[in-house]
Amino acid sequence: MTANFSGKIAIVTGGASGIGFETASQLAKAGCHVIVADINFDKATKVAEALHTDSIGFKLDVSSEENWIDVMTCAKETFGGLDILVNCAGIGFADNFExxxxxxxxxxxxxxxxxxxxxxxxxxxxxxxxEKPCAIVNISSIAGLVGGEDIAGYSASKGGVTMLTKSVALYCAGKGYDIRCNSIHPTYVDTEMLDPIADSFDSRQVMLDGMATQVPVGRVAVPSDISSAILFLCSSEAAMITGHQMVIDGGQLVGIPAQHTI
Ligand SMILES: NC(=O)c1ccc[n+]([C@@H]2O[C@H](COP(=O)([O-])OP(=O)(O)OC[C@H]3O[C@@H](n4cnc5c(N)ncnc54)[C@H](O)[C@@H]3O)[C@@H](O)[C@H]2O)c1
Structure with a gap:
């Protein structure tokens, strides 16, 4: 994709790692001024510096309203406003529900x-x-569309993101704002988020191979599979797309797997 983001101003939360890191990198390469916003300020700053643009790191705890007000002030004072927000920061715990x-x-x-x-x-x-068209992309999960017996809390939080996105999209359209809002729903992505799960396997590769058996295309996702879709949804090519839930799962939720052993 050759979308041109020249001069656009973006905030990427969770930008210090994984999907957020890849997204911040791709947006910067495409010409964006990027604020790499993360609770891990040192890592966010190093990422921003390594982009070799005017991108900056910012310490943001996304659960803090005060931090959000501060990062918006930073966007306005440093770059003059905001055109793109990628809400990528996230955490997950797997637990026995009871x-x-x-x-x-x-x-x-x-x-x-x-x-x-x-x-x-x-x-x-x-x-x-x-004065430019604006876009918000919220990173949900396939767990924001279906449940999981050991991830009730994660799934509930991501399901909330799914519905929040649709409401925000309708709100902005209803107000006549040129702001689109879409959600992305990845399957497993090989990032640091999987590290705690990997610890319970003989090796990371064993874990990834096991996860891949659940994905019809035969592999888990990598961050660039997700960042390319995020850039598309932020681009003018997606001007008519809002309130959409884009599933990036290699076919995992499409249907029932064949039972070759029956
Ligand atoms: N990796 C997967 O398998 C997968 C699958 C589906 C959805 N997702 C979602 O994708 C998003 C990105 O995850 P990832 O896989 O890149 O994980 P990651 O762990 O590599 O990156 C997450 C980033 O979020 C930051 N973060 C955590 N809490 C924060 C807070 N309170 N404020 C600001 N930043 C905070 C972390 O410091 C980290 O840099 C998450 O929302 C995650 O739920 C991941």
């Missing part, structure tokens, strides 16, 4: 759902002043 600690539940709702809500709300206030 034993799930309340703090796991609260943390996932707070970061994954409240963080995305705050980002959309604060971004719209700035984006509606932009």
């Amino acid at each position: 034993d799930m600690p309340l703090d796991h539940w609260n943390a996932m709702i707070s970061v994954n759902l409240t963080g995305t809500f705050l980002g959309c709300q604060k971004a719209i206030k700035l984006m509606k002043k932009s």
Whole structure:
């Protein structure tokens, strides 16, 4: 894809790692001024510096309203506004439902759902002043479309992101704002988020091979599979797409796997 983002201003949350890192890199390469926003400020700053553009790192805890107000002020004062927001920061815990600690539940709702809500709300206030078309992309999950017996909290938080996205899309359209809002629903992506799961396997490759058996195309996703879709949804090529849930799962949710052993 050759979309030109020259001069556009973007905030990528969770930009220090995985999908967010790849997205920040691709947006910067395409000409964006990028704010790499992450709770891990040191890593965000190193990522921004390595982009060799005017991109900057910013310490943002997405669950903090105050932090969101600060990052919007930074976007306005440093670059003049905001055109693109990618809500990518996220956390996940797998738990037996009956034993799930309340703090796991609260943390996932707070970061994954409240963080995305705050980002959309604060971004719209700035984006509606932009003279360019604006786009918000929220990273949900296939777990935001279907449940999982050991990921009830994660799934609930990501399901909330799915519905929040549709409401934000309709809100912006209804107000006549040139702001689109879409969600992305990846299957497993080989990032640091999988590290705690990998610890319970003989090796990371064994884990990835096992996960790949659930994906019809035969592999898990890599960050660039997701970032390319994010860039498309942010681009003018996607001007008529809003409130959409884009599934990137190699066919995992499409249908029932063949039972060759029957
Ligand atoms: N990796 C997967 O298998 C997978 C699958 C579906 C969806 N997702 C979603 O994709 C998104 C990106 O995940 P990833 O795989 O790149 O994970 P990752 O762990 O590589 O990156 C997540 C980033 O979010 C940051 N972060 C965590 N809490 C934060 C907070 N409170 N405020 C700001 N930043 C915070 C982390 O520091 C990290 O840099 C997440 O929303 C995740 O739920 C991941």
